[in-house]
Amino acid sequence: MIVAEQKSLAEIDQLVRNAKKLLIVGCRECVTVCMAGGEKEVGILASALRLKWENEGHKTEIVTAMLQRQCEPEYVAELEKQLDGVDCILSTACGVGVQYVAEKYPIWTVPALNTKFAGGALEQGVWTEKCGLCGECVLHLTGGICPIIRCSKSLLNGPCGGSHDGKCEVSAETDCAWALIYDRLKKMDRLDLMLELQPVKDWAKSRDGGPRKVVREDVRL
Amino acid sequence: MNEEKRTGAGGAPPDAAAPPANAAAPTGSAPAANAAPAPRPIGATDPVEGFEPKIIAFCCYYCAYSAADLAGSMRLQYPANVRLIELPCSGKTDPKLLLEAFENGADGVYVAGCMEGDCHFLKGNFRAKKRVHAVKKILDDVGIGAARIEMFNLSGSQGPRFAAIAREMTERIKNLGPSPINVRRGTIHRAPTVEAAAAGQGGEHK
Amino acid sequence: MSVAEPKAPVAEKASGAAAPKEGAPKKAESPFRTDSKLERLFAQGEFVVTAEIGPPKSASSKGIRENAKILKDATDGQNLTDNQTAIVRLSSIAAAVHVLAEGGNPVMQMTVRDRNRIALQSDLLGAYSLGIRNTLCLSGDHQSFGNHPTSKNVYDIDSIQLLQTVKGLRDDKKFLCGEDCKINPKFYIGAAANPFGDPFEFRVLRLEKKIKAGADFIQTQAIFDLERFERFMAMARERGLHKKVNIMAGIIPVKSAKAMEYMKTVPGMIVPDEMIARIKGAADQASAGVDLAVEMIQRMRQIEGVRGVHLMAVGWEEKVPEIVEKAGLLPRPKVKE
Known part of the structure; x- marks a missing residue:
């Protein structure tokens, strides 16, 4: 699978801060398995950003969504109904997924992860490059x-x-x-x-x- | 852009306005102690008169939750600031829920699990500890502060320890002040005033 | 095969370049594959001595030229390292040209870390046109050791494939892609061997692979662990490798016990504690280091199949003539006509 790792919260903050309404989109494939961009991680990221921004008096609305697979146009099309008012998409998919979302919608789309390699788990919480x-x-x-x-x-x-x-x-x-x-x-x-x-x-x-x-x-x- | 005003609401670690908490430094000690007051912890806020923190305790059914029962039957006093949520095991701890507690107005959160090595499900409490540490990092990053969350271990027979933990955490959060989120929202939790109590109203907004 | 190509302008000007350019054309069939002085010395049965010169982290030729002057008569060849330990230094080709100008016999080191097959072959052509006749093909230290750890490495081909490339150009007049190279570079081809790398049993097999790929001579990693090196040589002799390639034993003259302690930590190096203790216990560590180097050379001369030594006294080049002399290896032999 593709193994990825979340960018630092500070970096993500800078990437999406200017948005009025931010959509964080997760992916249920590789990045769910490597615990970088699945439903859990999307929830934690959304919560962390909300806390940070509220604490700083910054106002950006955050909504979240999950796609089965961001690397296929059919799945990405499902986002359509959740884009109302969204002016920035933060994708927690691998670099492939980010590109499919960016290609599909005329909305500024940014990556929440650094896509690392094709590999697998060595043990729970440890992944290694293999191919x-x-x-x-x-x-x-x-x-x-x-x-x-x-x-x-x-x-x-x-x-x-x-x-x-x-x-x-x-x-x-x-x-x-x-x-x-x-x-x-x-x-x-x-x-x-x-x-x-x-x-x-x-x-x-x-x-x-x-x-x-x-x-x-x-x-x- | 990110230089939003961060005055009383905490966030910026090297905040100049440090509370005079450590004013009682031993006389004649190293002059450096006077020159550089201890930096204010991340997420510490200005003291508020009558602040009564709201603290959420995620308690393992096998230890902390039973210990709370025991504390009750032993008629032990512990601060009413602590609200308990029962978990089947501290290994059920979910970082997202811990963060949501803060989003929903908690000033402090802790997870109480079994003594290390005594988890009913073998390793649940170790997992909880790791997750709490991960959330500490996030809380520092977002300016709420790692000190507002903690992991404790105790056994079901330790009623007095349960009460002690509740007191310890309440004391800690009182010193840190209200969560910066509550300061922002203007929803600082206070003890009910005499008049409000008489009118049957709590002092809390949430 | 090689009717010596008389196109070596710098070499011709350089007084000490001993390649017998004028001698060869008489006989159509030269027994030599290259113009290299090293090849001839090995053929004469000499115990060959080479030494290393580390190019500077600057655009100055001064140090290289000074070291070349010191080493040209005390040794038979001078290695110019190629951005050793992945630290940016003056290029090994340019450094080799400075050595040529001082009358030395450069051995240009080439790693596959920084250049792809296009750049490597291009540099081989260029180096040969400048009069360089020997090359040593290496993998190169990984860039994470150097002063640009965030760089991208190349490793388009590996060191064994580079040997094949240099040999293909020389013996088959072919580029790696199969195209002809009409006026081809004819390098005397060196390779490294590390008897102290792991897996130990594979080290001799790897040496054999390098011979198969085209190595004419071998310069080994610095030897401190004599016992392991002797085992390595015994295994090499068992496979007859000592007759197929000229093995030169690598020796580092040490200045201090501290330097040895450091070398001990380098991956692929073994430095026995007794040896460190011996230097540490000496009143004058530097002179004890010289004595140790001399003693090592003597030991190497007694090992069957060791055809020379390669002295790596980087930063201490001035000591090399003294070491070579004390080892009874001065004056250096001349190429017989």
Whole structure:
């Protein structure tokens, strides 16, 4: 899923303060699961802003709404009936959701979250990055551990000299992806994969080729 | 734009108008103590004559709520400022409700759960503690002040401790003054005056 | 393969650049792949000595030139680091040109941290045109260590792929994309090896990968833990790697026990406590550091498969001639015609 994190209250305050009527819109997908922009978080954010503004004598009306999914136009269309008088939308979706809302309505729309990465939970309250979204998966070469995003240098022929006791040189809290790959391949008796020289990567399949698109003709309407 | 007037209503931490609360500094102590009075806590407001805080206590059924019953049967006095809300476990604590209590005019809020290690549902009280701390951060951010919310632990047999907590929290909020929100709204909770009491009216607006 | 390309203007002017430009054309088939002095010295069976020069955090060539003067006769090659520890410094190409001008034999370090394959290949062409004949291909320290931790890193290709790139240009006259490079750079190709990185068992296999990718010589991470290095070399010999590549042992002459304490904290370095205690206990820590470096060189000469040493005395370059002399390695050998 997409993992995101709420911006500081002070920053959000500055982003939406000029509004007369603010609509805070949550999303029930990824950001609900990663507890950044679901119904609960929308409620807390709305309450915090109301308290802050009332305390400061500032007047902006706040209303809230929830969408099942902000990254699909059909769901975003449901906002229509809740926009009366709204002059600013604060979206607690990922960057994708914010864009769909912004594209749909001629209303100033701002993000409440910083969208971080494609990842998953390590434990309750801890999320970690897992996929580099590079457009050409190499997990079959690396024992199911992504070197593109989990190695700080995205090495395809790792580990570098900074791997120490299974940790990355960048931080003692970060596992060295290539140490993990080595252990895994050794256990699976596939170290031969690590001895091969992996050729240079085609980054054109990644972000470096410009914004990407996936088209499935068979399912188009 | 954000430099709204923030005078008595608190908010700005380095507020120049510090109350003379610590005037009774020990004589002849370090001169620095006189030069720099302790900064006023976030969300502290000017003292108000007759202020009687309204405090919401979210109480776990297994401990604090029973302790309150016990305090009652023991005929223990505790301030009438505290209004109890029963929770099936302090682990039910919801940050949104804690904030809403302030939106609805509370001057202080606390959550009372079982002794650490004694939660009926094992870890509910630890979770409550973390959420209360998260709300403390928000309250500082919005200018209400972290000191207006607290987490307490006690057991069902501690009637006297229940009363002591109620007194402690009431005392704390009295010192902090009315919630800045109530100051803004002009809804400061006061003890009923003799005349109002005689007329059967409370002094509260809400 | 290489009919020596006589296009090395700066090198030709530089008095000490020993590449026998005039000697080679007689024989159509040179036994050498490059014009590098290092390649020839290794071929002669010499115990090769290189040293490191850290370019300054300024636009001044003064320090580089002074160090080049100090090192050019005491060592066979001088490494110019490439924004080491991700701190912005004068570029390794420019620094290498200053070394050339002083008559040295630069080893230009190149990391894949800051340049993509376009910039790397472009710089290889440029560096060669300026007379630089040796390069050392590295991953580079992560930018979070440096003075611009908020920068974006590149890592378009990794250090092993850079080795392949330099080799492809030299031996196949091809760019990475497969296009021809008619007048191609012919670098003597170096790689790093860290016997103290983990997983230890993979370190020798990684060395083998680097040889396969194109490494002619190896400069290792600084060695303090001799026991582990000997195990590493034994494993390398077992796989016959010492015969396929010229391994140079990295040595840091230490000024003080405090410096060693610091190095101990660097990821991928092992500094045994006894060694720190030895320096700490010395009346003159700096001279004890020199003695230790000399002793390390002697030990390295006895390890089968170690073909030279690489001295990393950054900020203490003036001590290198003394260390090399005390180790009995002066004068440095000449390239035989």
